[in-house]
Amino acid sequence: GAVVSQHPSRVICKSGTSVKIECRSLDFQATTMFWYRQFPKQSLMLMATSNEGSKATYEQGVEKDKFLINHASLTLSTLTVTSAHPEDSSFYICSALIRIRGYTDTQYFGPGTRLTVL
Amino acid sequence: GENVEQHPSTLSVQEGDSAVIKCTYSDSASNYFPWYKQELGKRPQLIIDIRSNVGEKKDQRIAVTLNKTAKHFSLHITETQPEDSAVYFCAASKDNQGGKLIFGQGTELSVKP
Numbered sequence: 001g002a003v004v005s006q007h008p009s010r011v012i013c014k015s016g017t018s019v020k021i022e023c024r025s026l027d028f029q030a031t032t033m034f035w036y037r038q039f040p041k042q043s044l045m046l047m048a049t050s051n052e053g054s055k056a057t058y059e060q061g062v063e064k065d066k067f068l069i070n071h072a073s074l075t076l077s078t079l080t081v082t083s084a085h086p087e088d089s090s091f092y093i094c095s096a097l098i099r100i101r102g103y104t105d106t107q108y109f110g111p112g113t114r115l116t117v118l
Numbered sequence: 119g120e121n122v123e124q125h126p127s128t129l130s131v132q133e134g135d136s137a138v139i140k141c142t143y144s145d146s147a148s149n150y151f152p153w154y155k156q157e158l159g160k161r162p163q164l165i166i167d168i169r170s171n172v173g174e175k176k177d178q179r180i181a182v183t184l185n186k187t188a189k190h191f192s193l194h195i196t197e198t199q200p201e202d203s204a205v206y207f208c209a210a211s212k213d214n215q216g217g218k219l220i221f222g223q224g225t226e227l228s229v230k231p
Contacts, residue, residue: 001164004161032216032217034217034218034219041224041226042223042224043207043221043222043223043224044162044207044221046218046219049216049218093161093162097216097217104150104167104169105217106152106164106167107152107164107217107219108164109154109161109162109163110161111160111161112159112160112161114159
C-alpha cells in the first residue's frame, strides 16, 4: 500500500487562532486528496476534495472560508482551520487517492490530527 | 445521492467464530466497494476491496461478497482473533465521482477471547 503522513498528530490551540494541518503522500503522487472530519464513534464525514493546482471542492454545509485547503504539489495538501472555536475540536483525517500498478484508484488515509480548541 | 447503509452497528463474537457485516447501497452505478478497518485513534486501513465485475474476493481470513442485483455487499471474517476488534467501514464509489467514497456508518466488532 501507499504511505500517507499527517502533521501534527495532536494540536491544542486557543479559541480564535488558526491551525494548519499537513497531509503528505510519501511514496506516490496524488493529484487528489480528501479531507474528513470524524466525531467519536461516528463515521468519516467528507469535508472537501483537494485537487492539485485547482480550487478545492467543498461538501454541502462546510464553510470554505473557515476550512482553507491548499493542494500546492502532487504530494502535499494542507487544511487550515481559521479562527478556530471549541466546536471545531475534532479528529481530522486526510486521504490520498492513489493508483498503484494500474489498479483501481484507492484512498490511503493519513494517521489523523486530533484538534482541541480551548 | 448515493447512500450506504451498514449493519450491525455493533457485533460481539467469540474468538474463533465468524463475523459478517453487511452493507447496502442505493446507486446502481456504484462499481467499487472497499472495506476499511479502524482501530481506536488510528487511521482507517484498507483491508479488502471488490469491483462490480466480480462477485467474491478472498484474502486469507477475510472475504467480501457482492450482489449487484440486490445492491448489497458483505464482509466475512473467519476464525476471528482478538486483534480483529476494531471499527469496520464499508464504502462505495463510482467512476465519475473522482474517487469520492460514500461511507457506511461503521460496525464496532468486539472479539472476546
